[in-house]
Amino acid sequence: MISPPLRIAQVTDLHLFAESDQCLLGMPTLRSLNVLITQLRQLAPQPDLLLLTGDLSQDGSADSYHHVQRLLSPLGIATYWLPGNHDRVEIMERSLTQFHADKSFRKRNWQFILLNSQDPGCVHGRISKESLNWLDRQLAQNPNVPTLVSLHHPPFLVNSTWLDTSTLQNSPELFKVLDRHAQVKLVVFGHIHQEFQHQRKAVTYLGTPSTCIQFARASDKFALGEEEPGFRLLELYSDGTWKSQVKRVEFSYQLDLAATGY
């Protein structure tokens, strides 16, 4: 008999503010997250794990992280996080006390590794030499365990000139490590506020929509997409195979490009 898959909900780019009714380009980010959580609650069966892949906050305030925790904790699902370019790691560590701080852990037959791709003061991403060495060691310790690696920044260009200036800057170094470990199946990320999929060797790379505003696909300059907020569901099977789909949430708002820029 095949055992049921491990179910993961990837929730990314929440961009909450200290003020709960503050908007990002007209989008009330806390309200759209709330609607998304209502949809998460209706999933049957419930996810086994929530994976928050960065930009949880827009302003890096402790209050914004308290909102994230206050809204997600009642789901009672084990929650893990990594930082994006907008986040402040030391404030996250102090504020997200009800979430798990582990960045490498095993759940049933899968290994999960969460990387920090924040390059301080920059919008683009970079994985430090120390983190790459740490990743290499984690993977070397579990050569036969199917593995999902997550980070905030995409290690590929996404065919959007403005967004492609802020992808991961040292992807070849990441690939060099991943190429040494055949158990890596998936790499998931956020940052690009759109659905994305790319195959490189045996690894599938998945980008996931934001819980708030969406970025237009294949755009030369900054532009918002009309897609609704979303998240990604992953089903991970014990034999290392997986399935994934993006779920969208019905939410409308009045775009305000004159408001504070992204």
Ligand SMILES: [Fe+2]
């Ligand atoms: Fe980001």
